[in-house]
Amino acid sequence: MSSLWIHPAAILLLGAALLPLIPEKLRKGWLLAVPVLVFARVLMLEHGVFGQVQFAQWTLTFGRVDRLSQVFGFIMALMAIIGTLYGLHVRRAAEHVAAWVYVAGSIGAIYAGDLITLFLFWELMAFSSVFLIWFRGRKQSLSAGYRYLLVHTAGGLSLLAGILLHYGATGSFEFVAFDVDRPTAAVWFVTIGFILNAAVPPLHAWLPDAYGEGTFNGSVFLCAFTTKTAVYALCRGVPGLDILVPLGVIMALYGVVYAVLENDSRRLLAYHIISQVGYMVAGVGLGDAGTPFGQLAINGACAHAFAHILYKGLLFMGCGAVLHQTGESRFTSLGGLYQKMPWTFLFTLIGGLSISAFPLFSGFVSKSMIVQAGFDSHTLWAAFLLMLASAGTFLHTGLKVPYYIWFGKNNCSKETWERAQDPGWNMNAAMAVTAFLCIFIGCFPQYLYALLPFPVEYQPYTAYHLSETMQVLCFTALGFFLFLKKLTPEAKISLDFDLLYRKGGQAFLWLARHPIQWVDTAVGDIYRAGGLIPLMLGSKVIGLFDNKVVDGLVDGVAATVGSIGGKLRGLQRGSVQENLTVAFAVAAVAVVALLLIVS
Amino acid sequence: MKLVALIEFLRARLRAVIWCCWGLLGLLVVLDIFVDKHHAHTAAEHIPGFWAVFGFIACTLIIFVSKWYGKAGIMTREDFYDE
Numbered sequence: 001m002s003s004l005w006i007h008p009a010a011i012l013l014l015g016a017a018l019l020p021l022i023p024e025k026l027r028k029g030w031l032l033a034v035p036v037l038v039f040a041r042v043l044m045l046e047h048g049v050f051g052q053v054q055f056a057q058w059t060l061t062f063g064r065v066d067r068l069s070q071v072f073g074f075i076m077a078l079m080a081i082i083g084t085l086y087g088l089h090v091r092r093a094a095e096h097v098a099a100w101v102y103v104a105g106s107i108g109a110i111y112a113g114d115l116i117t118l119f120l121f122w123e124l125m126a127f128s129s130v131f132l133i134w135f136r137g138r139k140q141s142l143s144a145g146y147r148y149l150l151v152h153t154a155g156g157l158s159l160l161a162g163i164l165l166h167y168g169a170t171g172s173f174e175f176v177a178f179d180v181d182r183p184t185a186a187v188w189f190v191t192i193g194f195i196l197n198a199a200v201p202p203l204h205a206w207l208p209d210a211y212g213e214g215t216f217n218g219s220v221f222l223c224a225f226t227t228k229t230a231v232y233a234l235c236r237g238v239p240g241l242d243i244l245v246p247l248g249v250i251m252a253l254y255g256v257v258y259a260v261l262e263n264d265s266r267r268l269l270a271y272h273i274i275s276q277v278g279y280m281v282a283g284v285g286l287g288d289a290g291t292p293f294g295q296l297a298i299n300g301a302c303a304h305a306f307a308h309i310l311y312k313g314l315l316f317m318g319c320g321a322v323l324h325q326t327g328e329s330r331f332t333s334l335g336g337l338y339q340k341m342p343w344t345f346l347f348t349l350i351g352g353l354s355i356s357a358f359p360l361f362s363g364f365v366s367k368s369m370i371v372q373a374g375f376d377s378h379t380l381w382a383a384f385l386l387m388l389a390s391a392g393t394f395l396h397t398g399l400k401v402p403y404y405i406w407f408g409k410n411n412c413s414k415e416t417w418e419r420a421q422d423p424g425w426n427m428n429a430a431m432a433v434t435a436f437l438c439i440f441i442g443c444f445p446q447y448l449y450a451l452l453p454f455p456v457e458y459q460p461y462t463a464y465h466l467s468e469t470m471q472v473l474c475f476t477a478l479g480f481f482l483f484l485k486k487l488t489p490e491a492k493i494s495l496d497f498d499l500l501y502r503k504g505g506q507a508f509l510w511l512a513r514h515p516i517q518w519v520d521t522a523v524g525d526i527y528r529a530g531g532l533i534p535l536m537l538g539s540k541v542i543g544l545f546d547n548k549v550v551d552g553l554v555d556g557v558a559a560t561v562g563s564i565g566g567k568l569r570g571l572q573r574g575s576v577q578e579n580l581t582v583a584f585a586v587a588a589v590a591v592v593a594l595l596l597i598v599s
Numbered sequence: 600m601k602l603v604a605l606i607e608f609l610r611a612r613l614r615a616v617i618w619c620c621w622g623l624l625g626l627l628v629v630l631d632i633f634v635d636k637h638h639a640h641t642a643a644e645h646i647p648g649f650w651a652v653f654g655f656i657a658c659t660l661i662i663f664v665s666k667w668y669g670k671a672g673i674m675t676r677e678d679f680y681d682e
Contacts, residue, residue, distance in 0.1 A: 260665035261674055342602040375640040383640070391657035467634045468644075471627050472654035478624060479658030486662055492674045502680055514672040 005050040007062055007111065008041045008077060009104040009121070016100035020093045028088055031096060035084050038107075039077040045070065049113060058173055061113025067453040068302070072110045072232045074451060075306045076103060079224045079313060086317055086430035087217030098131035099221045105129075106225040110232055114173040115163040118233070122159065122197075125226060126152035132218030133210050144213040147501065151196070151206040159193025162186045177289075180241040191238055197230035198281055199274050200247050201254050205498035207274060208258070212267035212329075216320040219266060223273055223316045224309045231280045231305045235453075239298055240288035248282025249385045251275065256392030260487070261494040265319040265329050265401055269312065272397050275389060276308050276355065282386065283370040286377055293376035295454040300369030302452050307362035307441055311354035314434040315397060318348030321423040321431070322405060326416045331400075331489035336410030340420035345406040347431040352402055354438040356394035356473060362438045364469065365445035365460045372458065391476040398473075399480045404489055627651065 015034030022030045047070075051062035065073075080103045084096065105128060108121030126149065133145040165186035167173055178187045196203040207227070211219050234244070255275025262268040283301030288294035321344045322337070323329045338345050350361070357363035367390065374383030412420070422428060441448050449456040480487065609616055628648040636645050643649055 256661055257665040257668060260662060261669040338606050339603055342606070346602060380641065387653065388657040388660070391654050392661045395658055395661060462638060463634045464636055464638045467627070467631050468650045471631065471648070471650035472657070474620075474624055474627055475651045475654035476658040477620075479655050479662065483659070483662050486666060490674065491677060493677050493679060494669060494673050495675055495679070518671070 008038045009108040011038050012100050012104040016097045035080040042073045042077040060117050064113030071451045083221045088426040101128035106229045115175050133214045136215045141213050148210040155193050155196030162189030194233045202497045205496045208267045208270035211270040216324040220316045223312050227277045228305045234284045244285030248278045251278025252389035259396040263489040279370050286373050293373045297373035299452040303366035307366040311351045314351035317431045326420045331404040332491040334405045335408045338406040343422045347435045350435040352398035356398040360442045362441040394476050
């Protein structure tokens with residue numbers, strides 16, 4: 001094909017390489033011009049296959065442009081402009097370089113037409129984005145960065161293993177939809193690589209760990225690119241893979257639960273990424289392209305990714321501005337800031353209303369497509385649980401975040417309070433532009449719908465949908481204010497799966513101390529209840545017999561009961577191992593019995 | 600700053616704001632009686648105020664289940680990982 005085809009990621013990489021050479025005076029201009037140029041290039045792209053390079057016996061395709069890659073390319077390039085504008089005043093050139101290389105990795109992966117190219121850009125993303133965490137410069141940032149890298153290396157290895165197995169089986173590196181009806185080991189490995197980046201539990205703990213620890217503007221980039229590139233890869237590679245529906249629903253609820261417990265505003269937002277990406281993952285799972293609801297689901301996943309990048313970016317910008325100005329992101333050190341940072345409050349509130357899917361805000365027109373697809377495909381449990389999760393979204397991001405930063409009890413130290421004020425013009429401008437886009441998409445969804453992979457017939461603004469949404473959201477707000485005391489943030493952290501690799505051996509001890517001890521106590525309780533009640537019943541019967549039957553017999557029965565009781569007591573007093581052994585033995589017997597019956 | 604003035608204005612009349620909110624909640628349920636429900640997917644959704652009850656129960660469930668989960672040993676001190 002044309003040798004003059006310019007890859008949008010190439011512009012960004014070149015811009016990043018030249019950035020340190022640009023004189024200080026011209027730097028801000030350069031920082032604005034390069035992402036705008038990239039965005040313009042994305043808009044100019046025509047559909048087709050471009051940028052093919054012969055490498056050994058394989059053809060690498062750098063530019064596969066179709067409707068699916070275009071909608072993601074569009075929003076990634078747009079977010080690059082917004083993110084750079086937000087951090088425009090950051091002096092250290094290396095921070096911008098890292099962010100741009102990261103964005104280039106994402107855009108490169110999106111336009112990749114073969115699995116080798118995809119893998120190369122996939123790894124580029126991981127290795128450049130880690131700097132956005134390290135540049136925060138705290139002791140914790142360094143170790144959080146290493147953990148982030150470690151987890152992504154493992155995910156990358158799984159992806160690579162899948163790619164090689166797939167090549168071995170089919171002899172092709174082409175990146176098209178895998179056969180999800182008869183998934184091979186190769187498909188599972190590739191899917192694990194994808195869902196690790198999409199932060200599907202239990203492969204999700206890297207996300208809040210890293211995004212809570214990034215620089216104030218680094219997290220704005222982080223929150224947009226890694227997970228949504230993974231959503232793109234899922235849409236492309238495994239649409240209609242059934243297991244993604246339950247996984248997505250679990251994600252949506254998991255993030256909500258941890259958001260209740262979270263005290264750090266940016267970690268709370270990070271848990272809500274998991275929750276929101278859950279909707280998209282469920283959408284991909286429903287996305288069997290041969291059915292109308294499948295097309296609606298894929299459209300929904302893409303539309304929601306698009307809207308999500310904007311409103312989550314806006315939320316991270318709002319909380320990042322609070323962190324940047326005050327040095328604090330924990331609710332227990334903030335509060336009552338509305339007098340000091342009113343505009344940041346307004347923008348964050350708009351982000352919160354968008355993520356909560358309020359009518360006239362962007363989430364309303366995108367999230368509902370996925371829920372609708374769930375109802376249409378008669379996957380009612382999934383649709384209702386996603387509705388439940390959306391109540392949780394409003395509860396935290398729409399209410400808890402604004403309330404405990406800008407209202408509520410003022411926990412600010414004197415220093416925090418004095419430092420707090422609305423941020424500089426570029427940060428305000430970035431937030432204002434994003435807030436405008438969130439409302440624009442919510443009011444005029446047809447512009448977003450026109451970008452989606454399949455034609456859209458869906459109409460979000462029906463009387464029923466409006467009534468349904470307003471009821472759920474407003475009565476969630478009622479619950480929030482009724483149980484406000486329960487929700488007061490505590491100066492604590494919540495343990496998650498990262499415990500397994502952060503504490504290693506200590507993690508096992510914790511397991512032994514808490515859940516297993518809990519099970520042990522519960523088993524003991526059951527034995528006690530199970531031992532005592534029959535014992536008492538038995539003695540009642542014995543009491544009856546006592547009057548009529550020979551005393552010797554009674555003594556004999558009592559002795560038997562006593563020995564049984566002693567054995568039971570031994571079990572419940574016995575250590576974990578003993579109880580586990582008994583439990584395993586019972587389970588083993590049950591399994592064997594089942595096998596015998598079945599066969 | 601006009602935005603602050605607006606917030607202070609509303610805060611000074613908190614009682615009235617709360618009454619307006621109660622009114623809104625009531626209005627939403629009343630309006631739901633008249634909404635065309637042929638888009639509904641299940642029979643339960645035809646009950647007026649179904650989603651209001653759903654939303655309130657969802658919110659309550661999320662708060663109490665999460666808090667229970669946190670208290671069961673998941674929430675721990677901030678310097679847990681520092682040692």
